[in-house]
Amino acid sequence: MIDFLVIGGGIAGLSTGARLSEHGHVVVLEAEEALGYHTSGRSAALFEKGYGPPSVKALNAASEAHLVSNGYLSPRGLMLIGGHDQREVFQQDRKDLRLQEISLKDAMARVPILNPHTAGFAAVSTAAFDIDTDRMLQDFARVIRANGGAVRTRRKVTAIEKEGHWIVQAGDTHEAHNLVNAAGAWVDKVATMAGITPIGIEPRRRSMARLPAPAGHDLTGWPLILGAGESWYAKPDAGKLLVSPCEADPSFPHDAYADDMVLAEGLARYEAMVTEPVTRVETNWAGLRSFSPDGTLVLGPDPADPSFIWSAAQGGYGFQTAPAASQLVADLVTGSQSDLDATNVAALKPVRFCA
Structure with a gap:
């Protein structure tokens, strides 16, 4: 049984999968032949810490050390x-x-x-930098594999059901305790397939x-x-x-x-x-x-079913927020204390869209 089945092989899915692979068996499903095929592969690839709404700026700041220490940034201005x-x-x-x-x-x-x-x-x-996006994608994929997980391309999801655990059809059958929705532009479609109320992304x-x-x-x-x-x-x-x-x-x-x-x-x-x-x-x-109704990311377990986990609505901020956004998802899933302040965590959790 898979612990965390991740739908989407862009920066959201791979970074979240890498963080969760420290806590269980992860499998990532990507519909296309290559990772990062859609939005992640067409990014402007810039890190500018002051770009975005307040919660995004908090993620930018929290991501900076990871981006610097791994050598992903080069001067641009x-x-x-x-x-x-x-x-x-x-x-x-x-x-x-x-x-x-x-x-x-x-x-x-x-x-x-x-x-x-x-x-x-x-x-x-001068505090704006190019991001080596391809190396980021590949490095997160390597972490998943190194921790015993798998990253599988050409796996388009066609059906999702839940019978005590998640059963996902994507060429073959995948069974998992938790389902991570990191499907980019398709996240609301994935939610609907899974019987989860879409957010309006x-x-x-x-x-x-x-x-x-x-x-x-x-x-x-x-x-x-x-x-x-x-x-x-x-x-x-x-x-x-x-x-x-x-x-x-x-x-x-x-x-x-x-x-x-x-x-x-x-x-x-x-x-x-x-x-x-x-x-x-x-x-x-x-x-x-992809943008949520309030313009910021949607991260963490769905309030109606905590085994359905959102890593969505990255907007134009996906790569520059990925290190911190993925860590927040892992923290929320495992019940760990986040390094982000409570106000920004609340601004990112999916529960904010509940009536």
């Missing part, structure tokens, strides 16, 4: 850019992200394609385009550039530039793809702040980030 007519929203973003305002001249020295005729305000932080699409380096610039030292109001962002990646419209359009669980019109609008917002036009899009894609 963050630059916020506001247009001449965006002073108010720029200042609000600057305060929320705890950035230092700099002159436009200084900003252009760091990112020479900024357009001084349209960009009016700039702020920066909504998948939202975010698109991305890969561009050649603008005007052949060396992008090595450029920060991630964020448009005020989170209206677009641009991030250097292996000598190319990733540009996103930063949309959060409601969707449904599926293998997402970019919306051409939304992508074009986002590229136009980016182009408005730079001197180099977009002449070619090399490739584009999209991912589904």
